[in-house]
Amino acid sequence: MEMPKIDASIVARKPAIVAALLQVLPPDAVIYDEIEVRAYECDALTAYKCPPLVAVLPRTTAEVAAVLRICHQMGVPVVPRGSGTSLAGGALPTGDCVILGVARMNDVLETDYPNRYIRVQSGRTNLSVTGAVESDGFFYAPDPSSQLACAIAGNIAMNSGGAHCLKYGVTTNNLLGVTMVQMDGTILEIGGAHLDAGGLDLLGVICGSEGQLGVVTEATLRILPKPEGARPVLIGFNSNEVAGECVSDIIKAGILPVAIEFMDRPCIEATEAFAKAGYPKCEALLIVEVEGSRAEIDEQLALIVAIARRHNPVEVREAADDDQAKRIWLGRKSAFGAMGQINDYMCLDGTIPVSSLPYVLRRIGEFSKHYGLDVANVFHAGDGNMHPLILYDANKPGDLELCEAFGADVLRLCVEVGGCLTGEHGVGIEKRDLMKVQFAPEDMEAQLMVKDVFDPKWLLNPAKVFPLDVTASRRA
Amino acid sequence: MTPANESELAEVIAGAQGPLRIVGGGTRGFGPDGGGEALHISALTGISLYEPGALTIVAGAGTPLAEVEAALAQGGQRLPFEVPDFRGLLGRDGVSTIGGVVAVNASGPRRIQAGACRDSLIGVRFVDGAGTILKNGGRVMKNVTGYDLVKLMAGSYGSLGVLTEVACKVLPRPEAEATLISGPLDGEAAVAAMSAALGSPFEVTGAGYVGGRVRLRIEGMAGSVAYRTGQLTKLMGAWDVVTDADSAALWAALRDVSDFAGQAGAVWRVSVKPSDMPGVLALLQDAQVMCDWGGGLIWAQVPDFGDAQAIPLRAHIANIGGHASLMRAGADTYAQVPAFHPEAPSVAALTAALRAKFDPRGILNPGRMG
CATH class of the missing domain: 3.30.465.10 (Uridine Diphospho-n-acetylenolpyruvylglucosamine Reductase; domain 3)
Structure with a gap:
């Protein structure tokens, strides 16, 4: 960089x-x-x-x-x-x-x-x-x-x-x-x-x-x-596509869970080995959490489970008590730590329209083969904010560069399907040079004009967010 | 002028020789306009994308609000921010457009729970004052890529650019609603009641104070609404309860400030923190009021003479924080009172500098925001 x-x-x-x-x-x-x-x-x-x-x-x-x-x-x-x-x-x-x-x-x-x-x-x-x-x-x-x-x-x-x-x-x-x-x-x-x-x-x-x-x-x-309370349900599926359809159907049914988390098979296996949360063996797993009183939670979860059952889930696991709820969240919350045990990793943060989920996951799988680096997907499915974790070995010469190229391909893909480079982490230096993929020169210029107003001398965090060649004349 | 599409609009703006007055449906602008030739966006219509499973809709800025709302209703969804209809209040009769809604950041009673228009807005296309077509944000609801000009455009009253397309996050339409209505309460007691309700876990989606009575709204699945009605009754005491269409009518009236429609007075729209509501009410003389947002939004109709009490009202707000817009008044009043709340000098300087960047010739709705 x-x-x-x-x-x-x-x-x-x-x-x-x-x-x-x-x-x-x-x-x-x-x-x-x-x-x-x-x-x-x-x-x-x-x-x-x-x-x-x-x-x-x-x-x-x-x-x-x-x-x-x-x-x-x-x-x-x-x-x-x-x-x-x-x-x-x-x-x-x-x-x-x-x-x-x-x-x-x-x-x-x-x-x-x-x-x-x-x-x-x-x-x-x-x-x-x-x-x-x-x-x-x-x-x-x-x-x-x-x-x-x-x-x-x-x-x-x-x-x-x-x-x-x-x-x-x-x-x-x-x-x-x-x-x-x-x-x-x-x-x-x-x-x-x-x-x-x-x-x-x-x-x-x-x-x-x-x-x-x-x-x-x-x-x-x-x-x-x-809220009075919150409770998750875990649903396992035999394909990413079906899990994606289930997310869409839950939302279309008029239920607004507080969280819908998605993990794919590599992520499930890695976290299982690390945290032993007892997750089912399957291709894709959703954790859907709803809030409210006991009765309100029961009502929402009944609807969610009914929708899930229409998609032939491998497993539906409702939390009967706080301890079971914690176990459902355990794997998800350990996901990053689990990946860190296996290897160095880079965590991406692109957002995609939820409807593109199966296509994007398939393409990420293809990239993984092409670059010879493993990837695990864990993300906020309700809003399409993906967190692919690309595994690499920091001590192996060239591996970081390979990983960055893989990541850039994934982020280009996110933009291509109508999404964006970053959903919640920010651009920083990491995605700075990809900004041209998402923004036309005039769209970037409009943002630079805002910085011109607040910081005319371009002294605050000047080497971030925008490609260096785009900001060179202003930073000079 | 009524450009047929975005590129024509860009040409019109690039070639403009003088000020332009941007018109969506002409139902929401307030205060004196700076004159100029009318530039209508009414041809930039159509819903280009509606994905219920992704809670997303994208529409041309000139698309009638009613068309957007009808499409969402078909999908069992709605705009979260409960768009007010100010035609009665402002004495207009146009067709409200989604671009106009965004340009004024129009947000109704549900703002306290679901956010303002700007919170649901996820993408914009617009043409700036130089005639450049720009876009920011997109169609996904989580996006922190680059600066958030989407928020900046919401509520900019066409002064930074002319919106051509907007993308919104939408929410499910609940199956039931209910409103609890108190007996007569003074301002202090009203704020205390609303704060207690809004501080409870029962997800109040509207908290207003009209005609000396507090009203609290809950929405959701039928079983949940019944449960929360019961819980709020335990908290508040035995208030009257109205449901569904009767409840909706109450909130539509507050949303649209319909008590003041067709009347002669000047109308203030005041945003303060809720506990400052009684102080503002005490300050205003000969005022009729409707309060929303748990007390944080005050609609006040006062006699339309002199400065319509602008000097004491704005001096008070300068001390407590907030802003007061003069939404309706005669030309004589507007001649001496800025419609928008005057900004602190440092903020005003930034605002002016931003306008100068996006509209270097100062031709987009000049003077609209003061």
């Missing part, structure tokens, strides 16, 4: 940059030792590493503004960082950048149950937002699988989703307002505890802008009352 050439003139000014940052931050918030900055050399896309010039860990919006003002004046690129869990390289540094980490900004600022929102500093982890309100019967809905570690800042940057977004939506649907600092240090308040914008919906374009428009320091998030 190509990254822009390090600007030697910035590196040469490191002492002056560090000195300026130490004027506005306490000593322990400025990390510039060459060994220590290595802690920030990558995110969860560990195939790519580059230590930053400096890393800063401000504690307040005012400190963030001061840092950005300095970097703006000195012409230093800034890469914002939440918890560093991006699978797309969204927080990957360049050697001439300042990493601005919000990890020390993790306070709850306000909890308001009558108005159903919480205001937090953006470094707070996703799960600890729910943790702050769950004893009072509320939760924060978006639940990316990294929710134990990932920060709200990163969730907003990538517009993160999760397993339950079929019902509850993704980050953008649960974000009410932000405090954001622009690259020149201007502090903006966008949105708030009220609903919707009075003018242009700037919040809508800020969410998912991958830290390129500003650094979000505080967020007002919608919280929801916890």
Whole structure:
């Protein structure tokens, strides 16, 4: 993966940059030792590493503004960082950048149950937002699988989703307002505890802008009352096609499960060997979860099971109690860990129209043969967000490149059938060079114009999202 | 002008010599327009894709809303955000289009549970002020590829570009609904009741305060609606209950603000956090009100003279957060009161800069949003 050439003139000014940052931050918030900055050399896309010039860990919006003002004046690129869990390289540094980490900004600022929102500093982890309100019967809905570690800042940057977004939506649907600092240090308040914008919906374009428009320091998030209960059913099928048809029929019947998860045979076998959840031996497996009171759950599951039976399932397993429900989810939740036991893997994130599912899975199987790399499919079937896991050996020369070529073919396929490159992980550097597959030059230009407005000098996370040749003149 | 297709529309915009006034069905725009030649999108019609199993519909921006809703009803589905019909309120008689719905981010009572129009919008095609045909988003409901210009276009009132096609996520149409109606309550008690209901796990899809009474709606499978009616009754006390068509009529009236249709006063649409509702009501003089969104949306009809109380209302909102749009008023009032809520200087600067990028000649609905 190509990254822009390090600007030697910035590196040469490191002492002056560090000195300026130490004027506005306490000593322990400025990390510039060459060994220590290595802690920030990558995110969860560990195939790519580059230590930053400096890393800063401000504690307040005012400190963030001061840092950005300095970097703006000195012409230093800034890469914002939440918890560093991006699978797309969204927080990957360049050697001439300042990493601005919000990890020390993790306070709850306000909890308001009558108005159903919480205001937090953006470094707070996703799960600890729910943790702050769950004893009072509320939760924060978006639940990316990294929710134990990932920060709200990163969730907003990538517009993160999760397993339950079929019902509850993704980050953008649960974000009410932000405090954001622009690259020149201007502090903006966008949105708030009220609903919707009075003018242009700037919040809508800020969410998912991958830290390129500003650094979000505080967020007002919608919280929801916890459902009375939830229960999954596991359904096994002898073909991917039939499983796909069953998903479509469930949705067409007017049922809206909170989650419909899909695993194919390679994924089932790998997780079974790892987690021993007792899954049936079959080609495709669905986990469908519904919410409500006991009676409401029974009513919905009866309908779902009746639809499933019309598709000759290999097995239908309803959870009779919490323990059985946990066992049904065990394999799915261990899927990534199980794959990691077998090999290194790359996790893709394209979305496809649900109707294209059988065709896309067949083509992925063909790619797998062509490249000689195994692939396992696990994904959110209700919304078509796929997560093919391509297995490779990082120690084998050429294997990573082979895996990347395979992944690119899969993502091109997603676009070809009417879908997109990324459903919830973001573009980062990982899918940057594929953007031309999805966007015509003018469609990309329209997005660049938005960045021109928020960050005219192109200093915020400049080497991400868009192909480097497309942004070269702006970054110059 | 009524371009026959998207490329003709692009030519018209590229060749425009002066301001254009963009018209869907002409049923929703409010405030003084900046004049200009009328540019109708009414020929850009047709549902190009409807996949019930994928909860997705794609239609030309000029497609009548009624056509979209009828197609969805056939598939047992609907637009999630409960589109208001403002023809009565605004005294219009056009045919509402799906493009117009998106352009104003029209969202009704279900907004509190299912989100606004912008939350269901997953893709757009539009022509910007330079005449360039652009697209963003697509037809899948999870998509974080590049910047989300889809949200930016929703509610931009044609000021960034002219929509030519929109894609929406849809939801199943429930088989039953019921509404619980309280006895007389003051504003504080009303907000407390609505907050308690919306903080319960019983999935309230409408919470309004009309005529001094709170109404709470639940929708879903018949058995579930009956169960939740019972649970909410335990929580709230023995309120009146109406079901199905009677319930739907109540919500249509609030959605369309029909109490104020055909009347003379100025009408404000105020979005604040619910607990700020009583304070806003106390501030307004000689006002009739209808409240929605658990108290977070206030429709207020006030005498249409002077500034229609804009100065105290907007000063109050500047302190508490939110926005107030003057949805209906006479020309004299609009001459002194901006229809849209004034933005903070830093936000206004960004907004103006975005408009200058997408519409460098300032010809798309100039002055519409202030």
